[in-house]
Amino acid sequence: MTIPRLITMTLLAIVIFYSALWFFPKKEITYMPDEQLRTYALSHGLAPVPKHYRDMLKVVDNPENRLSPAKIALGKRLYFDPILSHDKTISCQNCHLLNEGGDDNLPTAIGFHGLANPKHLNSPTVLNVALAKRQFWDGRAKDVEEQAGGPMQAPFEMNITPDLAVKRVVSVPEYREAFAKVFAKEGNQSVTFANIRKAIGAYERTLLTRSAYDRFLEGDNSAIDDAAKRGLNLFIQKGCKGCHTGMSVGGQSLQHFPLRRSLADLFKSEPFPFPNIGGFLGQNGDKKFRVPILRNITETAPYFHNGAVKDLREAIRIMSKYQIGDEFTPEQIDDIVAFFKTLKGEIVPYELNLTSGAN
Ligand code: HEC
Numbered sequence: 001m002t003i004p005r006l007i008t009m010t011l012l013a014i015v016i017f018y019s020a021l022w023f024f025p026k027k028e029i030t031y032m033p034d035e036q037l038r039t040y041a042l043s044h045g046l047a048p049v050p051k052h053y054r055d056m057l058k059v060v061d062n063p064e065n066r067l068s069p070a071k072i073a074l075g076k077r078l079y080f081d082p083i084l085s086h087d088k089t090i091s092c093q094n095c096h097l098l099n100e101g102g103d104d105n106l107p108t109a110i111g112f113h114g115l116a117n118p119k120h121l122n123s124p125t126v127l128n129v130a131l132a133k134r135q136f137w138d139g140r141a142k143d144v145e146e147q148a149g150g151p152m153q154a155p156f157e158m159n160i161t162p163d164l165a166v167k168r169v170v171s172v173p174e175y176r177e178a179f180a181k182v183f184a185k186e187g188n189q190s191v192t193f194a195n196i197r198k199a200i201g202a203y204e205r206t207l208l209t210r211s212a213y214d215r216f217l218e219g220d221n222s223a224i225d226d227a228a229k230r231g232l233n234l235f236i237q238k239g240c241k242g243c244h245t246g247m248s249v250g251g252q253s254l255q256h257f258p259l260r261r262s263l264a265d266l267f268k269s270e271p272f273p274f275p276n277i278g279g280f281l282g283q284n285g286d287k288k289f290r291v292p293i294l295r296n297i298t299e300t301a302p303y304f305h306n307g308a309v310k311d312l313r314e315a316i317r318i319m320s321k322y323q324i325g326d327e328f329t330p331e332q333i334d335d336i337v338a339f340f341k342t343l344k345g346e347i348v349p350y351e352l353n354l355t356s357g358a359n
C-alpha cells in the first residue's frame with residue numbers, strides 16, 4: 001500500500017470510529033415502577049447508608065485502623081484544631097465545612113497565608129469519603145488515613161511538618177492522655193504523625209450522610225417525588241450509574257473525562273468542555289479522574305476538578321453529552337436535579353447511638 005493511501009485509510013478509520021461513538025443509537029428508557037426501580041438500584045451497586053453504628057462498622061471499619069468511640073472523638077477534635085497548621089489558623093474544617101456539604105463552596109481551595117491551590121483544584125467533599133476506593137482527584141491516596149497527611153504538609157494548605165505537628169499535639173496534656181488511651185492496644189501509644197492521621201481518618205469514616213434517597217431504597221415510596229424517581233430512572237438507565245456507583249454514588253474508580261468527543265471537538269485545543277484553569281490533567285496527565293461522590297452534590301458547587309462550572313444543570317448537561325454521548329433535554333436535566341436533591345443528607349449521629357448504649 002502506498003503511503004498516501006495508508007494515510008487516507010487511517011483517517012477514514014478514525015472518522016468512522018468517532019462517528020460510530022457519537023451517533024450510536026440513543027438508549028431508550030422505560031420508567032420503572034417504584035418496586036422495580038428499587039430492586040434494580042439495589043441489585044446494581046446502589047445502597048443505603050447504614051443507620052446504626054454496628055452496620056456502619058461493616059462498611060467503613062479499617063482493619064489497619066480499628067474504629068472506637070474514643071478514637072473517633074479524638075479525630076473529631078483534631079479535625080477542627082488549627083494547631084495542625086503552621087500559623088495555627090487553618091484546620092480541615094476551613095476547606096471541608098461539615099455543615100455546608102463537606103467542601104468550601106469556592107472554585108479552588110485557599111489555604112496557608114491565603115495561597116490558592118497551585119493547580120486550581122476544587123476541594124472535594126469529605127462527606128461519605130470513606131466509602132470511596134481512592135482519594136484525591138487523581139486517586140493518589142488509598143484511604144482517608146493516608147490522605148490526611150497530605151493537606152497538613154502541603155505548603156498551600158496547612159504547611160506544617162510532621163515533627164512540628166507532633167510537637168504541637170504533645171504540648172496539649174489532654175491530647176497526650178487521649179492518644180495513650182486510644183492507641184494502647186495498637187502498640188504505639190505515643191503521639192506520632194501516623195497516629196494523628198489514623199485518628200483523623202477514624203473520624204472521617206463516620207462522616208456518612210443519610211437522606212430521602214436512603215429512605216426510598218429502604219422501602220419508603222413516598223420518600224422521594226415522581227420527578228426524582230424519573231431522575232433516578234434516567235441516572236440508572238442512561239448509564240450515569242456506570243461510573244457514579246456504590247453506596248457513595250461515586251468514588252469507586254478513576255475514569256476518563258471527557259470520554260466521548262465529537263469530530264469538531266478533536267480540533268479544539270481545550271482538553272475539557274470548560275476552561276482548563278490550573279492545567280491539571282488528572283492521573284499521569286491522562287485526563288483520568290477519581291469519579292466524584294454525588295451524595296450532597298446540590299451543596300458542593302462549583303463543579304469539576306478545577307471548579308470551572310458553577311451551575312449544577314450545566315455540569316449535568318456536560319456529563320450527559322461527553323460521558324454518555326446522549327445530551328439530556330432541559331426536562332431530563334430537571335429530573336436529574338430532582339433526584340440529586342434527594343441525595344442531600346444529614347451526617348448520621350453514630351457516636352450518640354454509641355454513648356446511649358443503643359445501636
Ligand atoms: C486549604 C484547603 C484544604 C485544607 C485545609 C484541607 N483540605 Fe482536604 N482537600 C483540599 C483540596 C483542594 C483537595 C483536592 C486535592 C487533590 O485532589 O489533589 C482535598 C482533598 C481531600 C480529600 C479527598 C477527597 C476525595 O474525594 O478525593 C479528603 C478526604 C480531605 N481533603 C480531607 C482533609 C482533611 C482530613 C484535612 C485536615 C487534615 C484537609 N482535608 C485539609 C483542600 C483542603
Ligand code: HEC
Pocket residue numbers: 235238239240241242243244255256257259289290291292293297300302303304305306315316319320323324336
Ligand atoms: C465514564 C464515567 C462517567 C459517567 C458515565 C458519568 N460521569 Fe459524571 N463524572 C465523571 C468524572 C470522571 C467526573 C469528574 C470530571 C472532572 O472533574 O474533571 C464527573 C463529574 C460529575 C459531576 C460533577 C461532580 C463534582 O463534584 O464536581 C456531576 C454532577 C456528574 N458527574 C454527574 C453525572 C451524570 C448526571 C451522569 C450521567 C448523565 C454522569 N455524571 C455520567 C465520570 C462519569
